[in-house]
Amino acid sequence: MNTMSNKFSLADSTVNSIVQVEKITSGQKARRFLADLGVLEGVKLRILKNDVGPILIEVKATRVAIGRGIAQKIEVTT
Amino acid sequence: MRRSRFNQGKRRYKRKFRGSKPRGSKPYSGKPHHGKSFATEDTNHTIEHRIAFLGNPNVGKSSIFNILTGSHQHVGNWPGKTVEKKEGHFLLSDEYFSLIDLPGAYSLSAHSEEELITRQYVVEERPDLVCAIVDATRLERTSYIALQALELTDNIALIVNMMDLAEKENIQIDKHKLEKLLGIPILLVSAFDNSSIIRIKKFLYDALHTEKYTFRPAYLLYSQKLETMINSVSRQIENREILRDYPTRWLSIKVLEADKWVISKLEEEYVLDDIFNKIEKLKKSVNFDPADEIPKRKYRALKDIVKKSVIGIEDFKEKVSDKVDKVVMHKFWGYPILILIYVAFFLITFYASGPIINGLDYLLSYFSDIVRGWLVAVSSPTFLTSLIVDGILAGIGAVLLFIPIIIIFYILIAVMEDSGYLARSAYLMDIVLGKFGLQGTAFLSMVMGLGCNVTGILAARTIKSDRDRISMILTNSFIPCAATLGVVAFLTGIFFKTKPWFAALLMLILYALSFLLVFLSSMFFRLFLGKSDTMPLIIEIPEYRLPRIRNIFYLTWERAGIFIKKAGTFIFIASIVIWFVSNVPYGVSTEYSIAGYIGRGLAFITEPLFGFDWRMVIPLLFGIAAKEVVISALSILGLLTVAWTTPQIISFLVFQMTYAPCFATLAIIKSETKSWKMTAIGFFYPLIVTSLITAAVYHILLLFL
Numbered sequence: 001m002n003t004m005s006n007k008f009s010l011a012d013s014t015v016n017s018i019v020q021v022e023k024i025t026s027g028q029k030a031r032r033f034l035a036d037l038g039v040l041e042g043v044k045l046r047i048l049k050n051d052v053g054p055i056l057i058e059v060k061a062t063r064v065a066i067g068r069g070i071a072q073k074i075e076v077t078t
Numbered sequence: 079m080r081r082s083r084f085n086q087g088k089r090r091y092k093r094k095f096r097g098s099k100p101r102g103s104k105p106y107s108g109k110p111h112h113g114k115s116f117a118t119e120d121t122n123h124t125i126e127h128r129i130a131f132l133g134n135p136n137v138g139k140s141s142i143f144n145i146l147t148g149s150h151q152h153v154g155n156w157p158g159k160t161v162e163k164k165e166g167h168f169l170l171s172d173e174y175f176s177l178i179d180l181p182g183a184y185s186l187s188a189h190s191e192e193e194l195i196t197r198q199y200v201v202e203e204r205p206d207l208v209c210a211i212v213d214a215t216r217l218e219r220t221s222y223i224a225l226q227a228l229e230l231t232d233n234i235a236l237i238v239n240m241m242d243l244a245e246k247e248n249i250q251i252d253k254h255k256l257e258k259l260l261g262i263p264i265l266l267v268s269a270f271d272n273s274s275i276i277r278i279k280k281f282l283y284d285a286l287h288t289e290k291y292t293f294r295p296a297y298l299l300y301s302q303k304l305e306t307m308i309n310s311v312s313r314q315i316e317n318r319e320i321l322r323d324y325p326t327r328w329l330s331i332k333v334l335e336a337d338k339w340v341i342s343k344l345e346e347e348y349v350l351d352d353i354f355n356k357i358e359k360l361k362k363s364v365n366f367d368p369a370d371e372i373p374k375r376k377y378r379a380l381k382d383i384v385k386k387s388v389i390g391i392e393d394f395k396e397k398v399s400d401k402v403d404k405v406v407m408h409k410f411w412g413y414p415i416l417i418l419i420y421v422a423f424f425l426i427t428f429y430a431s432g433p434i435i436n437g438l439d440y441l442l443s444y445f446s447d448i449v450r451g452w453l454v455a456v457s458s459p460t461f462l463t464s465l466i467v468d469g470i471l472a473g474i475g476a477v478l479l480f481i482p483i484i485i486i487f488y489i490l491i492a493v494m495e496d497s498g499y500l501a502r503s504a505y506l507m508d509i510v511l512g513k514f515g516l517q518g519t520a521f522l523s524m525v526m527g528l529g530c531n532v533t534g535i536l537a538a539r540t541i542k543s544d545r546d547r548i549s550m551i552l553t554n555s556f557i558p559c560a561a562t563l564g565v566v567a568f569l570t571g572i573f574f575k576t577k578p579w580f581a582a583l584l585m586l587i588l589y590a591l592s593f594l595l596v597f598l599s600s601m602f603f604r605l606f607l608g609k610s611d612t613m614p615l616i617i618e619i620p621e622y623r624l625p626r627i628r629n630i631f632y633l634t635w636e637r638a639g640i641f642i643k644k645a646g647t648f649i650f651i652a653s654i655v656i657w658f659v660s661n662v663p664y665g666v667s668t669e670y671s672i673a674g675y676i677g678r679g680l681a682f683i684t685e686p687l688f689g690f691d692w693r694m695v696i697p698l699l700f701g702i703a704a705k706e707v708v709i710s711a712l713s714i715l716g717l718l719t720v721a722w723t724t725p726q727i728i729s730f731l732v733f734q735m736t737y738a739p740c741f742a743t744l745a746i747i748k749s750e751t752k753s754w755k756m757t758a759i760g761f762f763y764p765l766i767v768t769s770l771i772t773a774a775v776y777h778i779l780l781l782f783l
């Protein structure tokens with residue numbers, strides 16, 4: 001669908017980069033919980049760790065670890 | 079994109095103006111006053127104020143609660159410690175203040191037990207004041223729940239905690255600006271400042287009493303589209319019979335947010351299909367989902383408030399924690415470090431407690447000799463002397479002996495909790511546990527279980543997936559608690575006195591085995607518990623903090639204190655019981671006492687299977703009540719001085735590590751699962767599994783030794 005855009009999933013983001021959340025396509029329950037932790041559309045994140053295991057991000061001055069499965073459903077842009 | 083007028087200009091925030099409200103002792107507009115009449119024997123405080131603390135996990139709610147009320151609630155540096163609401167009190171100017179420490183929650187929706195508890199408390203119990211607590215260094219994120227609370231109640235004040243850390247980061251908060259924007263009283267503090275206690279007390283007092291503050295909580299206006307929808311729901315439910323305590327607007331917002339609890343309640347009275355159809359249509363036609371839009375609006379408003387009232391916030395500044403984590407949470411180095419830390423944990427406990435135990439042992443036997451001598455001197459009957467010296471003193475003494483082990487162990491756990499490493503080890507373990515179908519958060523429950531299975535099972539509440547949570551509740555008793563550690567350290571210390579390195583190694587292997595059992599069991603349970611609503615791992619990782627002596631002291635004191643208290647009460651009674659069953663009828667040898675008969679009966683099974691003779695069975699039987707009783711019973715039965723064969727020793731050690739949950743643990747399994755069936759599984763499953771393993775170990779050892 002969006003092969004033309006520069007959107008990619010949070011799971012594919014590079015360490016230390018700052019990205020902006022475009023869309024979260026997960027189920028509503030997870031989306032809501034992410035929102036409670038400040039991860040929602042339009043918000044900027046910094047990637048602290050992304051190799052194996054959950055992805056570690058910084059959002060609104062808080063470190064949050066997000067499982068890889070759900071990170072794949074978070075679309076971001078640089 | 080769709081852009082509404084909402085976020086432009088000053089319209090965003092409107093004040094809900096109701097004039098100044100007299101507060102506290104006088105009832106005020108509309109809402110019934112809840113100050114109950116209150117009188118205690120010594121004084122006659124006629125006014126009781128109830129104040130509820132709510133806020134995100136790990137913002138310091140319990141820390142503040144503790145300093146104000148002099149309690150020692152669980153404080154540590156990981157999210158999700160307080161799982162049940164706790165009440166405490168203080169007096170100021172002859173008035174009685176009741177504080178309620180609610181479990182940390184990220185929002186006031188109904189996704190989790192904590193959130194439901196919190197919001198029901200706020201609305202249905204109607205505290206005189208809701209006090210939201212937020213973290214100054216993370217003002218925006220931690221205020222999200224406060225903004226939600228503003229929609230739920232008017233009696234709300236805000237404490238901005240951790241100002242010491244904010245000052246270090248050069249964050250400056252303009253209190254008056256913030257007060258104006260939010261329309262509620264605000265206090266900036268640091269929980270551990272000496273002046274804080276009185277400042278917070280005074281703040282709460284003023285908030286409840288004087289005209290110093292006017293409460294006009296800001297009124298968040300959403301976009302026009304949302305407002306139209308909110309109004310249309312509001313109109314429909316305005317004259318409802320149920321949920322009368324909840325504000326109409328708030329309920330409407332929750333309906334739009336698809337809050338299951340609110341919707342199902344309202345549907346008892348209304349057909350809401352119309353609304354849902356409308357929402358569906360919007361979702362389809364303009365791709366607009368109110369459930370996503372509402373949180374977004376709230377955060378946008380918050381961002382704006384923070385921007386106007388705080389200076390010095392630097393986005394994405396690299397902190398010390400980040401640098402440390404480059405190593406500690408490294409994809410490769412993280413694991414050797416993790417193993418090293420946990421192994422060190424046990425070795426330190428083991429080696430540091432050895433000399434203390436020997437010293438205590440010497441003192442205790444010296445003491446019991448004096449008592450015996452004294453009893454003989456006053457020519458007390460022999461059975462009484464035996465009951466006191468060989469029963470009570472031996473039983474309690476044995477438990478007192480390993481209290482140093484427990485204390486040292488608890489200190490180490492507390493250091494790990496308060497430094498922030500515990501949360502990180504949960505992160506690291508997520509990959510490992512993932513192989514067994516568990517999430518990293520399950521590790522928090524396991525580590526807490528090392529201290530006490532009751533705490534471990536309660537900590538399982540941080541696990542978001544229901545299936546994982548049930549399986550952690552059922553398998554937590556596989557994790558040897560501090561009492562079991564005491565038994566193991568004590569027994570290996572006695573039996574392998576000449577080979578301390580072997581004792582330590584054996585202990586580590588036994589622990590590794592216990593953890594493996596938990597991992598494998600959760601895989602096994604997955605077969606039966608079915609598919610869960612696989613909630614993905616999402617966990618907050620706190621900053622590293624220097625562990626606070628105060629926190630460590632109280633954590634250890636509270637936890638070890640339980641054992642010391644138990645030694646004086648429960649173990650005292652258990653010792654008498656054990657002495658009686660193993661000495662009645664009086665005069666016969668133990669073999670023909672009550673305990674002898676029971677033991678010999680059970681030994682028909684246990685002797686061929688595990689090598690436990692009739693005497694070794696009895697401690698295990700009593701150990702089901704509480705694990706430390708195993709040692710008391712061994713001591714009363716004089717088993718610590720007889721020769722055991724090596725396979726017997728190892729088989730006994732393997733068995734007692736995991737064989738059954740104690741009474742307290744069974745009770746908590748019942749209360750957490752609310753099911754007798756689960757409780758039965760929680761008891762028999764470990765028993766069966768441990769029996770199989772012990773039998774295998776024993777027979778293999780027999781082949782070689």
Ligand SMILES: Nc1nc2c(ncn2[C@@H]2O[C@H](COP(=O)(O)OP(=O)(O)OP(=O)(O)O)[C@@H](O)[C@H]2O)c(=O)[nH]1
Pocket residue numbers: 134135136137138139140141142152153154155156157158159160161181182183239240241242243267268269270496623626629
């Ligand atoms: N520097 C500093 N640390 C604080 C302050 N208040 C609390 N802490 C620390 O923050 C951590 C969390 O405190 P708690 O009181 O356990 O937090 P809580 O909000 O009760 O957390 P949960 O029960 O998990 O929801 C602990 O390590 C405290 O020592 C403060 O004002 N300054």
Ligand SMILES: [Mg+2]
Pocket residue numbers: 139140141152153159160182
């Ligand atoms: Mg707490």
